[in-house]
Amino acid sequence: MLKGHDAWLLCANSKGINVWCAAGGGHLTHHDVISVLRTSRVGKQVDHRELVLPQLCATGVERRKIAEVTGWSARWGPARLEDLPGFLGRRRRVVKGERFVRFPLWERMEMSFMWSWALIAVAALVAWGIDSWAAGVCAVTVIVCIVGGIFAALPWLVVTGPRRWLTFGAFAAVGFGMGVGVLAALGAVTSAHVWLAAGTAIVAMGVLSTDLAGTTPWYGSYINTFHNAAQVDLVEERCTGAAECVQVCPRDVLEMNGHRRKVEIKRPDQCIQCGACIVQCPEDALRFRYDDDRIVEAATIVERCRLARRQTGSSTSDKNRPSPSSTGIGSSWPPRNGTHCVARPASRISSRSCSAARNERSGSCRP
Numbered sequence: 001m002l003k004g005h006d007a008w009l010l011c012a013n014s015k016g017i018n019v020w021c022a023a024g025g026g027h028l029t030h031h032d033v034i035s036v037l038r039t040s041r042v043g044k045q046v047d048h049r050e051l052v053l054p055q056l057c058a059t060g061v062e063r064r065k066i067a068e069v070t071g072w073s074a075r076w077g078p079a080r081l082e083d084l085p086g087f088l089g090r091r092r093r094v095v096k097g098e099r100f101v102r103f104p105l106w107e108r109m110e111m112s113f114m115w116s117w118a119l120i121a122v123a124a125l126v127a128w129g130i131d132s133w134a135a136g137v138c139a140v141t142v143i144v145c146i147v148g149g150i151f152a153a154l155p156w157l158v159v160t161g162p163r164r165w166l167t168f169g170a171f172a173a174v175g176f177g178m179g180v181g182v183l184a185a186l187g188a189v190t191s192a193h194v195w196l197a198a199g200t201a202i203v204a205m206g207v208l209s210t211d212l213a214g215t216t217p218w219y220g221s222y223i224n225t226f227h228n229a230a231q232v233d234l235v236e237e238r239c240t241g242a243a244e245c246v247q248v249c250p251r252d253v254l255e256m257n258g259h260r261r262k263v264e265i266k267r268p269d270q271c272i273q274c275g276a277c278i279v280q281c282p283e284d285a286l287r288f289r290y291d292d293d294r295i296v297e298a299a300t301i302v303e304r305c306r307l308a309r310r311q312t313g314s315s316t317s318d319k320n321r322p323s324p325s326s327t328g329i330g331s332s333w334p335p336r337n338g339t340h341c342v343a344r345p346a347s348r349i350s351s352r353s354c355s356a357a358r359n360e361r362s363g364s365c366r367p
């Protein structure tokens, strides 16, 4: 993928998790990046100090910390690996579309299969066991139509608010109709089969409508918020127009107003509360505000990130916080074992040989 580009590819250890989830969960931090910079000794191979970071690691990797500790200036690259050659070809300039998280059809289909295979297997076995193989085929058809159909049409569906029940009801009806249609084609329709198809559709929709801690991709989890949703909030007086938040937002929520030299929240309904803008803002001008007007300041969010990193075993400091050495982290940092990171000229490796690349490509972690 990077053939022909004069660049080195550094692979930091994200513990096998895609970059976005790893950074958000404290498994990939600026210390992992600093570690790979040092242990790879890439500084001896190049005459510049410029680093390109995947944009989606902005939820946990503080760009400024890397510059402070190593002297390397880090900039945000595109959100997706496949946009990297274009980014390098444009003299390392990200175009707007490359900043946003996309969820293309093939990834939605991949996720629909991963999501539904267990449901399909159970339904097929149960229907076959209590009736016949035709009933099993009918149950599988109902589930495939409902789950596959919802994933395929996801960008155009209403999946939030009370109207989502209309969406789900429509897909349940389509799944039921397709199941009965398959039975008719097989010449095996009985009233028991019709009830079976209806039951399968109801069970499938029941499972899909459950708050599975955010794993139901079209249904945001309320487990941690108790239906008290947070919105990103800007303290205008603190904003100096650095616009780091604009560069890292994967949902185009924020925009820079060049006349006022202030950032503006343009599309609040698009916010997925990833926190990247809050972590990267040098002035702590962004924060979360809950529906009940409770405020979570930037310092609290960064502090929670720090705790998450400690719990996951990734040592770190954070902005406005003591340095690694003064917290005791410095004694074990940087890691002496350099086997967890590699640096190779990009021209000599394919994207398939890079674990970070694989993680990014396979990570269909949808908000």
Ligand code: SF4
Pocket (backbone or CB within 6 Å): 232, 248, 249, 250, 251, 252, 253, 254, 270, 271, 272, 273, 274, 275, 276, 277, 278
């Ligand atoms: S505005 Fe929302 S979606 Fe955008 S970076 Fe901030 S928290 Fe994430």
